[in-house]
Amino acid sequence: MKKFYILLTLIAVLAICFYQYGRATWHPLVVKVMGKKTVSEVIDEYGPDARNKLKPIFNQKGVFYPPPKLSFVAFKDTDTLEVWAANDNESYTLITSYPVKAASGELGPKLEEGDRQVPEGIYKIVGFNPNSAYHLSMKLNYPNEFDTYHANHEGRTEPGTNIFIHGKASSIGCLAMGDEAIEELFTLVHDAGRSKTTVLISPTNPSLNSLEIPVDAPEWTAELYRQIESKYRAINPLKG
Known part of the structure:
Protein backbone atom coordinates (compact mmCIF):
# COMPACT_ATOMS: atom_id res chain seq x y z
CA MET A 1 0.00 0.00 0.00
CA LYS A 36 -8.76 27.79 -33.00
CA LYS A 37 -10.03 31.12 -31.76
CA THR A 38 -9.69 34.33 -33.73
CA VAL A 39 -8.43 37.60 -32.27
CA SER A 40 -11.96 38.98 -32.58
CA GLU A 41 -13.39 36.07 -30.61
CA VAL A 42 -10.83 36.54 -27.85
CA ILE A 43 -11.55 40.27 -27.68
CA ASP A 44 -15.29 39.55 -27.52
CA GLU A 45 -14.61 37.15 -24.64
CA TYR A 46 -12.11 39.10 -22.55
CA GLY A 47 -12.41 42.65 -23.86
CA PRO A 48 -15.46 43.84 -21.89
CA ASP A 49 -14.01 42.94 -18.48
CA ALA A 50 -10.59 44.28 -19.43
CA ARG A 51 -12.03 47.60 -20.60
CA ASN A 52 -14.16 47.90 -17.46
CA LYS A 53 -10.94 47.72 -15.45
CA LEU A 54 -8.81 49.90 -17.70
CA LYS A 55 -11.12 52.76 -18.70
CA PRO A 56 -11.62 54.16 -15.16
CA ILE A 57 -7.85 54.20 -14.65
CA PHE A 58 -7.27 56.04 -17.93
CA ASN A 59 -10.05 58.51 -17.09
CA GLN A 60 -8.51 59.16 -13.69
CA LYS A 61 -5.15 59.85 -15.35
CA GLY A 62 -6.68 62.18 -17.92
CA VAL A 63 -5.75 60.03 -20.93
CA PHE A 64 -8.20 58.92 -23.60
CA TYR A 65 -9.07 55.25 -23.97
CA PRO A 66 -7.88 53.85 -26.23
CA PRO A 67 -4.79 56.05 -26.00
CA PRO A 68 -3.26 57.64 -29.11
CA LYS A 69 0.21 56.67 -27.83
CA LEU A 70 1.05 53.63 -25.71
CA SER A 71 4.28 52.32 -24.22
CA PHE A 72 5.07 49.28 -22.09
CA VAL A 73 8.22 49.65 -20.01
CA ALA A 74 9.61 46.51 -18.38
CA PHE A 75 12.33 46.48 -15.73
CA LYS A 76 14.11 43.15 -15.46
CA ASP A 77 15.62 43.63 -12.00
CA THR A 78 12.26 44.27 -10.32
CA ASP A 79 10.05 42.10 -12.58
CA THR A 80 7.76 45.03 -13.29
CA LEU A 81 5.94 46.18 -16.41
CA GLU A 82 4.69 49.77 -16.46
CA VAL A 83 1.98 51.05 -18.78
CA TRP A 84 2.51 54.60 -20.06
CA ALA A 85 0.15 56.41 -22.40
CA ALA A 86 -0.41 59.86 -23.86
CA ASN A 87 -2.93 61.92 -25.75
CA ASP A 88 -1.82 63.52 -29.00
CA ASN A 89 0.69 66.34 -28.48
CA GLU A 90 0.90 65.59 -24.75
CA SER A 91 3.57 63.98 -22.61
CA TYR A 92 3.29 60.43 -21.35
CA THR A 93 1.54 59.57 -18.10
CA LEU A 94 2.12 56.48 -15.98
CA ILE A 95 -1.21 54.66 -16.12
CA THR A 96 -0.58 51.50 -14.08
CA SER A 97 1.92 48.71 -13.55
CA TYR A 98 1.86 44.91 -13.42
CA PRO A 99 4.15 42.39 -11.79
CA VAL A 100 5.96 40.13 -14.22
CA LYS A 101 5.13 36.63 -13.00
CA ALA A 102 8.19 35.03 -14.59
CA ALA A 103 11.14 36.18 -16.70
CA SER A 104 14.13 33.88 -17.09
CA GLY A 105 17.79 34.82 -17.46
CA GLU A 106 19.92 37.59 -16.03
CA LEU A 107 20.55 41.27 -16.64
CA GLY A 108 22.10 41.90 -20.02
CA PRO A 109 21.06 41.56 -23.66
CA LYS A 110 19.88 38.37 -25.34
CA LEU A 111 22.54 36.91 -27.64
CA GLU A 112 21.49 33.51 -28.93
CA GLU A 113 18.73 30.95 -29.21
CA GLY A 114 18.34 28.93 -26.04
CA ASP A 115 20.15 31.29 -23.66
CA ARG A 116 16.81 31.88 -21.87
CA GLN A 117 17.54 35.61 -21.76
CA VAL A 118 14.80 38.20 -21.89
CA PRO A 119 16.06 40.68 -24.50
CA GLU A 120 16.80 44.31 -23.73
CA GLY A 121 15.99 47.12 -26.14
CA ILE A 122 13.22 48.96 -27.93
CA TYR A 123 10.66 46.74 -29.61
CA LYS A 124 7.33 46.68 -31.40
CA ILE A 125 4.45 44.24 -31.11
CA VAL A 126 4.18 42.49 -34.45
CA GLY A 127 1.48 39.92 -33.81
CA PHE A 128 -1.30 38.57 -31.61
CA ASN A 129 -1.69 34.88 -30.77
CA PRO A 130 -5.18 34.13 -29.45
CA ASN A 131 -4.31 30.40 -29.27
CA SER A 132 -1.10 30.64 -27.29
CA ALA A 133 0.00 27.78 -25.07
CA TYR A 134 0.32 30.53 -22.47
CA HIS A 135 -3.31 31.69 -22.69
CA LEU A 136 -2.77 34.78 -24.89
CA SER A 137 0.41 36.26 -26.27
CA MET A 138 1.82 39.22 -28.18
CA LYS A 139 4.95 38.73 -30.26
CA LEU A 140 7.83 41.22 -30.16
CA ASN A 141 10.01 42.02 -33.18
CA TYR A 142 13.08 40.46 -31.58
CA PRO A 143 15.62 40.45 -33.10
CA ASN A 144 15.13 44.05 -34.21
CA GLU A 145 17.50 45.92 -36.54
CA PHE A 146 19.96 46.66 -33.73
CA ASP A 147 20.01 43.04 -32.57
CA THR A 148 20.35 41.70 -36.10
CA TYR A 149 23.17 44.09 -37.02
CA HIS A 150 25.33 43.07 -34.05
CA ALA A 151 24.51 39.39 -34.43
CA ASN A 152 25.63 39.50 -38.07
CA HIS A 153 28.73 41.51 -37.20
CA GLU A 154 29.73 38.93 -34.59
CA GLY A 155 28.80 35.91 -36.67
CA ARG A 156 25.93 34.82 -34.43
CA THR A 157 23.63 33.04 -36.87
CA GLU A 158 20.93 32.19 -34.32
CA PRO A 159 20.32 35.23 -32.08
CA GLY A 160 16.97 33.78 -31.03
CA THR A 161 13.36 34.46 -31.92
CA ASN A 162 9.78 34.01 -30.71
CA ILE A 163 9.88 36.45 -27.80
CA PHE A 164 6.43 37.19 -26.42
CA ILE A 165 4.53 38.98 -23.71
CA HIS A 166 2.16 36.23 -22.60
CA GLY A 167 0.03 34.80 -19.83
CA LYS A 168 0.70 32.03 -17.30
CA ALA A 169 3.69 32.18 -14.97
CA SER A 170 6.60 30.42 -16.67
CA SER A 171 9.20 31.82 -19.03
CA ILE A 172 12.16 30.80 -21.18
CA GLY A 173 13.00 34.28 -22.39
CA CYS A 174 9.57 35.92 -22.51
CA LEU A 175 7.63 38.18 -20.15
CA ALA A 176 5.00 36.02 -18.41
CA MET A 177 2.29 38.26 -16.99
CA GLY A 178 -0.35 35.85 -15.71
CA ASP A 179 -3.71 35.31 -17.39
CA GLU A 180 -5.70 38.23 -16.01
CA ALA A 181 -2.97 40.75 -16.83
CA ILE A 182 -2.42 39.47 -20.37
CA GLU A 183 -6.15 39.74 -21.05
CA GLU A 184 -5.97 43.43 -20.14
CA LEU A 185 -2.72 44.09 -22.01
CA PHE A 186 -3.89 42.15 -25.08
CA THR A 187 -7.12 44.15 -25.16
CA LEU A 188 -5.30 47.43 -24.59
CA VAL A 189 -2.89 46.91 -27.49
CA HIS A 190 -5.72 45.68 -29.72
CA ASP A 191 -7.77 48.80 -28.97
CA ALA A 192 -4.87 51.27 -29.22
CA GLY A 193 -3.25 49.60 -32.23
CA ARG A 194 0.03 47.75 -32.54
CA SER A 195 1.51 50.54 -34.65
CA LYS A 196 0.98 53.00 -31.78
CA THR A 197 2.57 50.73 -29.17
CA THR A 198 6.21 50.61 -28.10
CA VAL A 199 7.82 48.07 -25.76
CA LEU A 200 10.93 49.09 -23.87
CA ILE A 201 12.78 46.41 -21.91
CA SER A 202 15.44 47.78 -19.57
CA PRO A 203 17.69 46.02 -17.07
CA THR A 204 16.61 48.52 -14.41
CA ASN A 205 14.65 51.73 -13.92
CA PRO A 206 16.85 54.54 -15.30
CA SER A 207 15.14 57.03 -12.98
CA LEU A 208 16.40 55.12 -9.96
CA ASN A 209 19.58 53.36 -11.04
CA SER A 210 22.42 53.61 -13.51
CA LEU A 211 22.39 51.08 -16.32
CA GLU A 212 25.51 49.15 -15.36
CA ILE A 213 27.01 47.00 -18.10
CA PRO A 214 27.22 43.37 -16.94
CA VAL A 215 30.58 41.65 -16.80
CA ASP A 216 31.40 39.90 -20.10
CA ALA A 217 28.64 41.77 -21.94
CA PRO A 218 29.47 42.78 -25.54
CA GLU A 219 31.06 46.20 -26.09
CA TRP A 220 27.96 47.41 -27.92
CA THR A 221 25.92 47.02 -24.72
CA ALA A 222 26.99 50.54 -23.78
CA GLU A 223 25.38 51.86 -26.98
CA LEU A 224 22.27 49.78 -26.32
CA TYR A 225 21.93 51.18 -22.81
CA ARG A 226 22.28 54.73 -24.11
CA GLN A 227 19.41 54.04 -26.51
CA ILE A 228 17.29 52.52 -23.74
CA GLU A 229 17.91 55.46 -21.41
CA SER A 230 17.19 57.98 -24.18
CA LYS A 231 13.91 56.26 -25.03
CA TYR A 232 12.95 56.06 -21.37
CA ARG A 233 13.65 59.79 -20.93
CA ALA A 234 11.32 60.48 -23.85
CA ILE A 235 8.60 58.60 -21.98
CA ASN A 236 9.46 59.74 -18.46
CA PRO A 237 11.66 62.87 -18.42
CA LEU A 238 11.52 63.25 -14.65
CA LYS A 239 14.69 62.17 -12.85
CA GLY A 240 14.03 60.13 -9.73
Whole structure:
Protein backbone atom coordinates (compact mmCIF):
# COMPACT_ATOMS: atom_id res chain seq x y z
CA MET A 1 0.00 0.00 0.00
CA LYS A 2 2.87 2.39 0.82
CA LYS A 3 4.45 1.75 -2.57
CA PHE A 4 1.09 2.43 -4.22
CA TYR A 5 0.85 5.89 -2.60
CA ILE A 6 4.45 6.67 -3.52
CA LEU A 7 3.73 5.72 -7.13
CA LEU A 8 0.52 7.73 -7.12
CA THR A 9 2.38 10.75 -5.76
CA LEU A 10 5.08 10.40 -8.39
CA ILE A 11 2.49 10.21 -11.16
CA ALA A 12 0.76 13.30 -9.80
CA VAL A 13 4.04 15.24 -9.67
CA LEU A 14 4.93 14.21 -13.22
CA ALA A 15 1.47 15.19 -14.42
CA ILE A 16 1.75 18.62 -12.82
CA CYS A 17 5.21 19.14 -14.32
CA PHE A 18 4.00 18.08 -17.76
CA TYR A 19 1.01 20.41 -17.49
CA GLN A 20 3.22 23.31 -16.43
CA TYR A 21 6.30 22.82 -18.59
CA GLY A 22 5.04 20.68 -21.44
CA ARG A 23 2.46 23.12 -22.74
CA ALA A 24 4.19 23.35 -26.12
CA THR A 25 3.57 19.61 -26.51
CA TRP A 26 -0.01 19.13 -25.32
CA HIS A 27 -1.59 22.52 -26.00
CA PRO A 28 -1.55 22.23 -29.83
CA LEU A 29 -3.51 18.99 -29.45
CA VAL A 30 -6.11 20.77 -27.32
CA VAL A 31 -6.38 23.56 -29.89
CA LYS A 32 -6.78 20.99 -32.67
CA VAL A 33 -9.64 19.30 -30.83
CA MET A 34 -11.36 22.42 -29.53
CA GLY A 35 -10.71 24.57 -32.59
CA LYS A 36 -8.76 27.79 -33.00
CA LYS A 37 -10.03 31.12 -31.76
CA THR A 38 -9.69 34.33 -33.73
CA VAL A 39 -8.43 37.60 -32.27
CA SER A 40 -11.96 38.98 -32.58
CA GLU A 41 -13.39 36.07 -30.61
CA VAL A 42 -10.83 36.54 -27.85
CA ILE A 43 -11.55 40.27 -27.68
CA ASP A 44 -15.29 39.55 -27.52
CA GLU A 45 -14.61 37.15 -24.64
CA TYR A 46 -12.11 39.10 -22.55
CA GLY A 47 -12.41 42.65 -23.86
CA PRO A 48 -15.46 43.84 -21.89
CA ASP A 49 -14.01 42.94 -18.48
CA ALA A 50 -10.59 44.28 -19.43
CA ARG A 51 -12.03 47.60 -20.60
CA ASN A 52 -14.16 47.90 -17.46
CA LYS A 53 -10.94 47.72 -15.45
CA LEU A 54 -8.81 49.90 -17.70
CA LYS A 55 -11.12 52.76 -18.70
CA PRO A 56 -11.62 54.16 -15.16
CA ILE A 57 -7.85 54.20 -14.65
CA PHE A 58 -7.27 56.04 -17.93
CA ASN A 59 -10.05 58.51 -17.09
CA GLN A 60 -8.51 59.16 -13.69
CA LYS A 61 -5.15 59.85 -15.35
CA GLY A 62 -6.68 62.18 -17.92
CA VAL A 63 -5.75 60.03 -20.93
CA PHE A 64 -8.20 58.92 -23.60
CA TYR A 65 -9.07 55.25 -23.97
CA PRO A 66 -7.88 53.85 -26.23
CA PRO A 67 -4.79 56.05 -26.00
CA PRO A 68 -3.26 57.64 -29.11
CA LYS A 69 0.21 56.67 -27.83
CA LEU A 70 1.05 53.63 -25.71
CA SER A 71 4.28 52.32 -24.22
CA PHE A 72 5.07 49.28 -22.09
CA VAL A 73 8.22 49.65 -20.01
CA ALA A 74 9.61 46.51 -18.38
CA PHE A 75 12.33 46.48 -15.73
CA LYS A 76 14.11 43.15 -15.46
CA ASP A 77 15.62 43.63 -12.00
CA THR A 78 12.26 44.27 -10.32
CA ASP A 79 10.05 42.10 -12.58
CA THR A 80 7.76 45.03 -13.29
CA LEU A 81 5.94 46.18 -16.41
CA GLU A 82 4.69 49.77 -16.46
CA VAL A 83 1.98 51.05 -18.78
CA TRP A 84 2.51 54.60 -20.06
CA ALA A 85 0.15 56.41 -22.40
CA ALA A 86 -0.41 59.86 -23.86
CA ASN A 87 -2.93 61.92 -25.75
CA ASP A 88 -1.82 63.52 -29.00
CA ASN A 89 0.69 66.34 -28.48
CA GLU A 90 0.90 65.59 -24.75
CA SER A 91 3.57 63.98 -22.61
CA TYR A 92 3.29 60.43 -21.35
CA THR A 93 1.54 59.57 -18.10
CA LEU A 94 2.12 56.48 -15.98
CA ILE A 95 -1.21 54.66 -16.12
CA THR A 96 -0.58 51.50 -14.08
CA SER A 97 1.92 48.71 -13.55
CA TYR A 98 1.86 44.91 -13.42
CA PRO A 99 4.15 42.39 -11.79
CA VAL A 100 5.96 40.13 -14.22
CA LYS A 101 5.13 36.63 -13.00
CA ALA A 102 8.19 35.03 -14.59
CA ALA A 103 11.14 36.18 -16.70
CA SER A 104 14.13 33.88 -17.09
CA GLY A 105 17.79 34.82 -17.46
CA GLU A 106 19.92 37.59 -16.03
CA LEU A 107 20.55 41.27 -16.64
CA GLY A 108 22.10 41.90 -20.02
CA PRO A 109 21.06 41.56 -23.66
CA LYS A 110 19.88 38.37 -25.34
CA LEU A 111 22.54 36.91 -27.64
CA GLU A 112 21.49 33.51 -28.93
CA GLU A 113 18.73 30.95 -29.21
CA GLY A 114 18.34 28.93 -26.04
CA ASP A 115 20.15 31.29 -23.66
CA ARG A 116 16.81 31.88 -21.87
CA GLN A 117 17.54 35.61 -21.76
CA VAL A 118 14.80 38.20 -21.89
CA PRO A 119 16.06 40.68 -24.50
CA GLU A 120 16.80 44.31 -23.73
CA GLY A 121 15.99 47.12 -26.14
CA ILE A 122 13.22 48.96 -27.93
CA TYR A 123 10.66 46.74 -29.61
CA LYS A 124 7.33 46.68 -31.40
CA ILE A 125 4.45 44.24 -31.11
CA VAL A 126 4.18 42.49 -34.45
CA GLY A 127 1.48 39.92 -33.81
CA PHE A 128 -1.30 38.57 -31.61
CA ASN A 129 -1.69 34.88 -30.77
CA PRO A 130 -5.18 34.13 -29.45
CA ASN A 131 -4.31 30.40 -29.27
CA SER A 132 -1.10 30.64 -27.29
CA ALA A 133 0.00 27.78 -25.07
CA TYR A 134 0.32 30.53 -22.47
CA HIS A 135 -3.31 31.69 -22.69
CA LEU A 136 -2.77 34.78 -24.89
CA SER A 137 0.41 36.26 -26.27
CA MET A 138 1.82 39.22 -28.18
CA LYS A 139 4.95 38.73 -30.26
CA LEU A 140 7.83 41.22 -30.16
CA ASN A 141 10.01 42.02 -33.18
CA TYR A 142 13.08 40.46 -31.58
CA PRO A 143 15.62 40.45 -33.10
CA ASN A 144 15.13 44.05 -34.21
CA GLU A 145 17.50 45.92 -36.54
CA PHE A 146 19.96 46.66 -33.73
CA ASP A 147 20.01 43.04 -32.57
CA THR A 148 20.35 41.70 -36.10
CA TYR A 149 23.17 44.09 -37.02
CA HIS A 150 25.33 43.07 -34.05
CA ALA A 151 24.51 39.39 -34.43
CA ASN A 152 25.63 39.50 -38.07
CA HIS A 153 28.73 41.51 -37.20
CA GLU A 154 29.73 38.93 -34.59
CA GLY A 155 28.80 35.91 -36.67
CA ARG A 156 25.93 34.82 -34.43
CA THR A 157 23.63 33.04 -36.87
CA GLU A 158 20.93 32.19 -34.32
CA PRO A 159 20.32 35.23 -32.08
CA GLY A 160 16.97 33.78 -31.03
CA THR A 161 13.36 34.46 -31.92
CA ASN A 162 9.78 34.01 -30.71
CA ILE A 163 9.88 36.45 -27.80
CA PHE A 164 6.43 37.19 -26.42
CA ILE A 165 4.53 38.98 -23.71
CA HIS A 166 2.16 36.23 -22.60
CA GLY A 167 0.03 34.80 -19.83
CA LYS A 168 0.70 32.03 -17.30
CA ALA A 169 3.69 32.18 -14.97
CA SER A 170 6.60 30.42 -16.67
CA SER A 171 9.20 31.82 -19.03
CA ILE A 172 12.16 30.80 -21.18
CA GLY A 173 13.00 34.28 -22.39
CA CYS A 174 9.57 35.92 -22.51
CA LEU A 175 7.63 38.18 -20.15
CA ALA A 176 5.00 36.02 -18.41
CA MET A 177 2.29 38.26 -16.99
CA GLY A 178 -0.35 35.85 -15.71
CA ASP A 179 -3.71 35.31 -17.39
CA GLU A 180 -5.70 38.23 -16.01
CA ALA A 181 -2.97 40.75 -16.83
CA ILE A 182 -2.42 39.47 -20.37
CA GLU A 183 -6.15 39.74 -21.05
CA GLU A 184 -5.97 43.43 -20.14
CA LEU A 185 -2.72 44.09 -22.01
CA PHE A 186 -3.89 42.15 -25.08
CA THR A 187 -7.12 44.15 -25.16
CA LEU A 188 -5.30 47.43 -24.59
CA VAL A 189 -2.89 46.91 -27.49
CA HIS A 190 -5.72 45.68 -29.72
CA ASP A 191 -7.77 48.80 -28.97
CA ALA A 192 -4.87 51.27 -29.22
CA GLY A 193 -3.25 49.60 -32.23
CA ARG A 194 0.03 47.75 -32.54
CA SER A 195 1.51 50.54 -34.65
CA LYS A 196 0.98 53.00 -31.78
CA THR A 197 2.57 50.73 -29.17
CA THR A 198 6.21 50.61 -28.10
CA VAL A 199 7.82 48.07 -25.76
CA LEU A 200 10.93 49.09 -23.87
CA ILE A 201 12.78 46.41 -21.91
CA SER A 202 15.44 47.78 -19.57
CA PRO A 203 17.69 46.02 -17.07
CA THR A 204 16.61 48.52 -14.41
CA ASN A 205 14.65 51.73 -13.92
CA PRO A 206 16.85 54.54 -15.30
CA SER A 207 15.14 57.03 -12.98
CA LEU A 208 16.40 55.12 -9.96
CA ASN A 209 19.58 53.36 -11.04
CA SER A 210 22.42 53.61 -13.51
CA LEU A 211 22.39 51.08 -16.32
CA GLU A 212 25.51 49.15 -15.36
CA ILE A 213 27.01 47.00 -18.10
CA PRO A 214 27.22 43.37 -16.94
CA VAL A 215 30.58 41.65 -16.80
CA ASP A 216 31.40 39.90 -20.10
CA ALA A 217 28.64 41.77 -21.94
CA PRO A 218 29.47 42.78 -25.54
CA GLU A 219 31.06 46.20 -26.09
CA TRP A 220 27.96 47.41 -27.92
CA THR A 221 25.92 47.02 -24.72
CA ALA A 222 26.99 50.54 -23.78
CA GLU A 223 25.38 51.86 -26.98
CA LEU A 224 22.27 49.78 -26.32
CA TYR A 225 21.93 51.18 -22.81
CA ARG A 226 22.28 54.73 -24.11
CA GLN A 227 19.41 54.04 -26.51
CA ILE A 228 17.29 52.52 -23.74
CA GLU A 229 17.91 55.46 -21.41
CA SER A 230 17.19 57.98 -24.18
CA LYS A 231 13.91 56.26 -25.03
CA TYR A 232 12.95 56.06 -21.37
CA ARG A 233 13.65 59.79 -20.93
CA ALA A 234 11.32 60.48 -23.85
CA ILE A 235 8.60 58.60 -21.98
CA ASN A 236 9.46 59.74 -18.46
CA PRO A 237 11.66 62.87 -18.42
CA LEU A 238 11.52 63.25 -14.65
CA LYS A 239 14.69 62.17 -12.85
CA GLY A 240 14.03 60.13 -9.73
